[in-house]
Amino acid sequence: MNKNTKYIIYLILGLIVLNVINQSFYKRFDLTADKRYTLSKTTNTIISNVDKILFINVYLEGDFPSEFKRLQVETKQYLEELAAENSNIKIHFENPDNQRENLVKKGMLPSQLTVEEEGKLSEAIIFPWAEINYGDKIEIVSLLPNAIVASQDEQLQKAIENLEYSFSNAINSITQKKQKSIAVITGNGELPDIYQYSFLNEVAKKYRLAKFTLDSVATNPQQTLKDLASIDLAIIAKPTQLFSSEEKFVLDQFIANGGKTLWMIDNVQADQDSLFNGGKMLAYPRDLGLTDLLFSYGIRINTTLVKDLYAAKIPVATGQVGNQTQFQNLEWFYHPLVGGNPNHPITKNVSPVRLQFANQIDTLKNNIKKTPLLVSSLLTQKVGTPTFIELQSIADEVLETDYKSGNQLFAVLLEGNFNSAYKNRVKPFETSLFKENAINNKMIVIADGDVGKNQILKEQPFDLSRDKWTNEQFGNKDFLLNSVDYLLDDVGLMNLRNKSLQIRMLDKQKAFKERTYWQFLNVVLPLILLFIFGFVFNYLRKRKYS
Known part of the structure; x- marks a missing residue:
């Protein structure tokens, strides 16, 4: 065997070994400064539960604005990371042009964009959606946020930042084998079902939802508490009737046993419909009997109205x-349009939330962590009750000097170890479930019962995110859905909404003004240099060999 043959054999054997190593060991490296393609522990935990084929169809293929090609590329690269971690995840990008009607029927509404090219504006329509199929389950994912943004560049940045949360949330929802349960509390004059439909209909797509009445407390409080204790979250939406001591004890012990709560409370009787019907109404404090209960958790809802x-x-x-x-x-001004806390996942990128005759919340010192969620602007005025409110006051001259009460707190997240309000008090009834405190519990208190109330149009519930008269859009539904998700989030999924990336955008105006220079630099100059090189090379070659 000659020397060359040996080299060829060694080369072939080396290539075989390298190929085996390549098939056995696989590693992707994220070289971006902000680690945008590095999956979080939460996402890794979620996709590890995908134990059969999961198809992801993304409708970002075809002819659409160049800046949204960036969203396509970022989405593709992110989904490739998911597929690299779990081979059961299959990805397909599809052109939506031939199936637009079918997509709209599924709830995937198109987005109309204003495109600026060469200094000219034009309109374009895209379908920024993805559809996830897992067995017989289907989940759709919006790839564009609903938040109010200053520009399309900002919208694109938020969309890219939101990719991990959007897909992880959808995959977590579609792969869960056991849904968590939510009770909508009734029995104390809460909002009728039709006024909560827009919000609760979305909740029911992800969680087990049922009505739970406290009327049975009067006849069998022990059994009522036992039944409620099996629920993960209780929603108390705008009660209007006094809670008895037994009913309060049931709610208190539900919390002490680890139940999460979402409170939407009006401490003042003031209704918009009454104002429209008569042009004038009396706003007065409403006694729900919940003051001592909420006080033990570290907050107080005042009986003042806030104008903003x-x-x-x-x-x-x-x-x-x-x-x-x-x-x-x-x-x-009695309907404050309030901003959310930009540093918390519940309210990050959420549009302003509309409140109606909202009350102000005071926080008290205790061991509970309190995070503001909804806060008014600086230009506010407190209105004590009882007081008459007249619709014609909308025409009164506005003096900014009258609105100097500063920021007012309307919604707060409470987290920590909650002490029972009955820890050192006589209990309304005896129960084996009694606990003096709850460990690592959470609740959200909103000082407005109408924050989740949708309007009615032609005897049908109207979308909570929109006003049927003014067509204004609000963040009420997103805020409440995020609140529910956060309270029931055991894997830290909601924290992915706080992800921030540095996306470098092209300055379109500057690019348009300097387009001739850059076209010359990138197209004409290389040709000139190539011509000069060829001419010099040919000249030197002739001179050398002539």
Whole structure:
């Protein structure tokens, strides 16, 4: 065997060994500064539960604005990371043009974008959606956030930041074998079902939802507490009737036994419908008997109303033309339009939330961690109750000097070890489930019972995210859904919403102004250099060999 043959054999054997090593060991490296393609522990935990084929169809293929090609590329690279971690995850990018009607029927509404190219504006329609199929389950994923943004570049950045949360949340939801349970508390004059439909219909897509009445407390409080203790979350939406001591004890011990709670409380009787019907109404404190219960958890909901110069609009009759009443949408300061805490996953990237006749929350010192979620603007005024409110006051001259009460707290997240309000008190009834405190529990208190109340249009519930009269959009539904998800989140999924990335965007105006320079630099100059090199090379070659 000659020397060359040996080299060839060694080379072949080396290539075989390298190929075996390549098949046995697989590693991807994330070289980005912000580690945008490195999956979090939460995501790794979620996708490890995918034990059969999971298909992800992404409708970001075809002809659409160049800047949204970036979203396509980022989505593809992120999903490739998921597929690399779990071979059961299959990805497919699809052009939506031939199936638009079918996608709309599934709830995937198109987005209309304003595109700027060469200094000219045009409109484009894209379907920024993905569909996940897992067995007989289907989940759709929105790839564009609903938050109010200053520009499409900012919208694109938020969309890319939200990719991990959006897909992880959907995969977690579709692969869960046991749904968590939520009780909608009734029996104390809470909001009727039709006024909670828009919010609860979305909740029911992800969790087991059922009504739970406290009326049975009067006849069998021990059994009522036992039944409620098996629930993961209780929603108390705008109660209007006094809670008995037994009912409060049931709620207290539900919390002490680890139950999560979402409170939407009005401590003042004030209703928008009454105001529209008579043009005037009396707003007065409402006694629900919950003050001592909430006080033990470290908060107090006051009986003052808050007016805010940053407010939502309502339709007001301003005159008549012929027999037709003319309406104008005017800002109603009793409907604060409040911003969310930008540093918390519940409210990050959520549009302003509309409140109606909201009350102010005071926090008290104790061992509970309190995180503000919804806060008013600085330009507020406190209105004590009882007081008369007249619709015609909407036309009064506004003096900023009257609105100097500063930021007011409307919603707060409480986390920690909750002491029972009955720890050192006589109990309304005896129960074997009694606990003096809850370990690592959570609750959210919102000082407005109407935050989750949708309007009615033609006897059908209207979308909570939109006003049927003014067509304004609000973040109420997103805020409440995020609140529910956070309270029931055991794997830390909601924290992925706090992910921040540095996306470097192209300055379109600068690029348009300097386009001739960059076209010359990138197209013409290389050709000139290549021509000069060829000319010099040919000249030197002729000179050498002539």
